[in-house]
């Protein structure tokens with residue numbers, strides 16, 4: 001997990017200062033013949049033309065790989081396979097301070113070649129870290145919708161946390177953390193599970209889903225798919241911006257506002273409340289009530 005200068009990952013404080021967020025890339029790519037992993041993706045639209053991740057991967061492509069780097073394209077994808085880096089997942093679980101985490105800034109986690117089982121394990125970690133805000137951004141909202149939309153709430157939760165495999169994974173990493181604190185009793189494990197909100201809650205309240213739109217055509221195509229995908233908060237990234245985009249702000253607000261307020265926590269979510277008040281979307285009192293309710297919830301979870 002690394003610090004990232006990406007602005008929308010920052011956590012703002014009441015005085016306007018902020019802390020940078022983090023990026024994390026647990027879904028890695030292992031080229032055939034290589035002893036270390038790298039990242040991989042496939043360009044999908046004009047917004048990928050100057051993909052910074054592709055340039056970084058080109059520079060650091062493993063020298064012992066059977067083939068050289070072909071690029072973020074279909075041929076590149078055939079030169080190896082995606083693997084999940086549990087050590088990186090563990091680094092997210094160890095992070096105790098509230099922060100925003102951007103998952104997959106070097107790839108697109110919702111590209112077709114990333115198996116559901118890897119996404120399940122990423123979301124299992126999100127379920128175990130309710131104090132963190134996890135942000136997933138994709139240029140493939142159709143896959144994101146398919147992943148989140150085709151299963152019922154119960155099925156999704158079972159798949160991320162309760163199937164034998166994922167549940168074993170969740171408990172294994174949880175136990176490893178508790179080992180670090182010399183607290184390995186069953187009671188401690190149960191307390192940790194409870195504090196980590198392992199009771200079914202879907203969509204996960206601390207997960208934000210977003211899509212990148214570089215022009216009006218992609219906005220018209222991707223935003224409706226994003227809004228159909230169950231999430232407490234939807235967000236849009238318009239970078240690189242290749243043309244003017246007109247958004248139906250009322251649609252965005254209606255969809256996200258209730259959910260945003262229901263989970264609002266100023267330490268974690270920064271100035272979203274201020275923004276909504278300034279825009280005339282909600283009153284200052286409504287934001288304060290939501291913040292107080294979240295504070296009570298956080299206090300209960302920590303005791």
Ligand code: SF4
Pocket residue numbers: 041042043044045047048051052053054072105106107108139
């Ligand atoms: S989807 Fe993102 S990571 Fe993948 S090629 Fe496009 S810009 Fe790069």
